[in-house]
Amino acid sequence: MAGLDPHVRKLFFFEKFVVQSYNQTRRGFRCDIVFYGIYSNAQLAGYAFKVAAERIAQMSAEYKPKTTSRGISTKSSRLSYALGIVEGISEDVKKNLQMEKEKSKRKLERARLAGSKGEAYEESDDEEEEDIDHEAAGYSFPKNDDDGNGNKMDGDEKLPPDTCSSNLNGGEKDSKPRPISGVHLQSRVKELEEEQQAALVLINHNEKVAEEVLKEHDIKLSSGRKRKAIDFDRHSYNRGIEDAKEIDMNQRAIRDDVKVKKEKQENT
Template sequence: VNRKNRQPMQMLRWIENLIPTVCASFKVEAYKTVSKNSKWHVGRCSVTFYGIKNNSQLAGYAFKIAAERISVMTAAYDPLSSELFVLSGHFTDRGTKASITKRGRLSYALGIVHGINLHVEETQKQDEAKRKQKLNKARNAASKREAYESDGDVSSDEASKCDFAPLELMNDSKDALSRNGDEDSAIVRLKRLEKVECAVLALVKHHENISKDVLKNKNIKVKKGKKRNALELNHNDFGKGVEDAREIDLHQRAISDKPD
């Protein structure tokens, strides 16, 4: 419970938005908990990632580093100094400046998280497209081999009608052997890529089953959280956050922390 307004304890909105982005990036699930202290009317919010152990550990590390980095970037961001804000001439009293700064920084932080999410989605789409492209190429190569085999070899009667010299026939035979070798490897490649595709689909199901087993074994019941009210954002600050999100890579061991 918040000691000032006695409202139930909640995470910062941008942190809540960061959780599903990290889950999608590392193929895990997560739940948040709030531990309350009735004496002091305070609480502690925490996030738990679960699923495949290694993925969950990486997700927790990436979440911690990203949240710390976003906090630093948000604290250093000054909405009042932005060119668009200065030109608008919204300077009035201190209370107005304080509220504008608060909303601007929140908009900026939410923009960063949104930018990270866009990068994760785009990366996953590109990986899937590359995988399908390789599979389609392998299928085309294999289908050409099957078409070549269905035509069959030239019969002896047809060969006797050819006007090729013996040397030319030998060269053609070598070329045919070379083509057969390439075509055999094409089928091997197709089978390998088809196995990879099946493994990817099976792995997705495997992740889901492991996540369910973790909750069941730990006897943890996850409740659906309440939907928070819509928030009016400052689009300029939000857009700046999306732009600055490129400084954060969830899969980078040492997320860039360049001094301003």
């Protein structure tokens, strides 16, 4: 996993959790990954990294490379496969983040346009459904077998409809958003503008916190030794990108069974 860790950290978690990270290798056998920044973000990033790294390691261990890979070792093929999975997941994460940014921008533009024309503004049903669909976008977590009351729960188990409604609307049933205009529309536009501005401020704040953590603990980072290049297996890398699509980035729990596509052994 030592060859995989930097790629997972750089491409997978920095943008989502807005934290920094570094790794240190001890005696060539142990590799420690450290996330630093805002405490809660670092906790989530560390936990998500552990889950993702173990998931990818499991898929890589079960991957059977083709025997016709021009003398490339199984180890190199599996690492190439793992790097492909990371790339595939990273692209999906970046796409989700971009969709969130575009959705926020689109809402603000629609609200401003409605206000300038003196029309009522209504958040469309499509946008509301998109909010729900992407609520858990990002990373998968292991299933929780306990609901907090000693009852066993499946990771894919759904909450009763009345529970979902009460959580979303303070005990009332779901209702379609009503059109707003006038003073209420002006307030909504201001809220959307503040949300965009707050997102930029938060990123800058998180970066400063990360720098302060290193300074406070007198930690100096160096580039470290250059890693030895591996025999890159393009076929396994592309297969990893393809198999990454089977990982549901919106699921709320990781299932115990991991489906891995195995290459068919060709007869020589």
